[in-house]
Amino acid sequence: MASKQVLGIFKTADDAALATDRLKEAGFSAQDYQVLTGAPYPEGAFGEEIPKHRLFAFPFFGAAVGFTVAILVTAGTQISYPLVTGGKPILAIPPMAIITYEGTMLGAIIMTIIGVIFESRLPRPFTGLYDTRITEGYIGVALKCPDDRVQAADLVFRQSGAEDVKHEE
Amino acid sequence: MATSNGSHNGGHLYQPQVFTKTQREITREVLDQTRSTGPGYKRALAFFGLLLVLGIIGFIIRATNDGFDRFSPWGYMMATFSFLITAAASAPVFSVTQRMVRSHWRRPMARVAEMFAVVGVLSTLMFIPLLLLLPSAEGRRSIWFEWPGTPFWPDILAVVFLFVLGIALLFVAAVPDLAATRDLGDGWRQRWAARLVPGWHGDDRQWKVLRAGLMVLGALYFMMLIYVHFLITADFAQALVPGWKDSILAPYHALSGLQSAIAVTLVAMYLLYRFGGFKDYIHADQFKSASKILLGLSLLWFYFWFSGFIVYWYGRQPVEQNVLKTFMFEAYRWPFVISMVLTFFVPVFGLMWNFVRKSLLGPALIGFSILVGTMMDRVRIYVATFSIADKRADALEALHPEPLLGVPTAQMPVTADVMIVIGGIGGAIFLYLLAMKFIPIISIWEVSEGLLYRKTVPFLKRTIMLMGKPD
Known part of the structure; x- marks a missing residue:
């Protein structure tokens, strides 16, 4: 059965928290809804599912790639053109560390920027229901439910004090 | 009254800032201020734009008359570039560190500090002609071990990536506020914001990734910044300068950057308070808290400088004496003395007083003093270096066969140098003023988040601030 989105718009955080409790009582799970806010609330403040992300893996991956490339470039250059400088070994760690540090940083930076965009799921031109009042401090509870449960969800939102309820057409 | 500041207690008891505005009021007011371009703003923009044009003319005069074969004509431009890296590029680190330690007072000043990342456009452009001056690392002592393409590629990549990282940090931190512009703005700003953040709705995942992203980008920015300081001081x-081997110079340069970062943020905060229409958002809380860190950094500044100085002073080799005479005690004595007074004595003996720290004007004036002192410090380091490098251009190619045996005379600025210096600094302010009209200068979402955690409650015969810490 096709699913539709229902957005409850609440003036206070207390009403939104009450709505998420009632959604659970009505048989919806925490995976079915998301809480939309104009400012970040502490995780789990509305009893919602705490999302997981893998952002921290991105800089580590980028750093590992950058480090490897930098080591290959510095060691490869010196082995290919073995010039003794200042009586130091051909593969001298301190000067290699400078380029290796930069390579590691560049890899980490590029992958972090990619990671933030990817993990935020941005850009996302078709995002479903939204209301600009959320930007000004209202709380939105966006529920995804089967067609036949839209009315039940609407009722739960209104009984919990929603100022407005929007339905996906 | 938008914030509770203890006036109920007879005005004597200091209380941290607690906003009594709603998120709706904050959003509307900050967006209105972002839209507003009054005559004062336009005059300031035109003035600093004119300075930027003067700087460009100064650069053209220098390039036409002197070319890029000699160092000495570009000493003041190098000092200006270094000053911009020291003050403007370091400013986002102040916001990053305060966000990491979850201080609440920093909320209204977070964007003010991060916005300085836009100055990277100017400093990166200034850096390209300066790079043309550097001889190849081949055949001379440097940190590069004669690798092909050094020092050009590592230097330009580091400066460019620092700029990119700064813009990424600014953008990620501004995404929710750009979404507010998209939802509640109008005209070109609304269309611009809608293109930049089409999918931001503030769901749990987006907030979580935003916070994690700011932490990672902030940590990387800090690591990149100290690397850039290291490269600049080394190359x-x-x-x-043959014979100048000071292991503490790069940390000193970076520390000076952290000190200037707070100084420039305090000055910008005061100007926004006084002229920017943000009196309800900027409070003694920010000045008092930042001043304590600034006091500590000013003491550290002296410690770092002294650690470098004392080794040379005790060494007393001819080259060491000449390095001290050149950079501190003879040729560039006055820039050094001014720098020492404005960067150490003024902040330490000013900020040690509680009434100064609690005021808005006091820390801002001391911040200005530090910025002037830092500029003087950069003049003594880079103008002196470039005049020495110029006279010893041949020696650079021949592995510096001799140490620094004499003390050069100080190089005074000519008209083109003055134009470059005021153009560089004026251009930085111009870019900052321009950026303020694209991105809200007060972080709406961070100030709104603060509403959740702070409130004023009665306590016996006075009121106190109650603060929640969710993690």
């Missing part, structure tokens, strides 16, 4: 200072 544009010590490698050009």
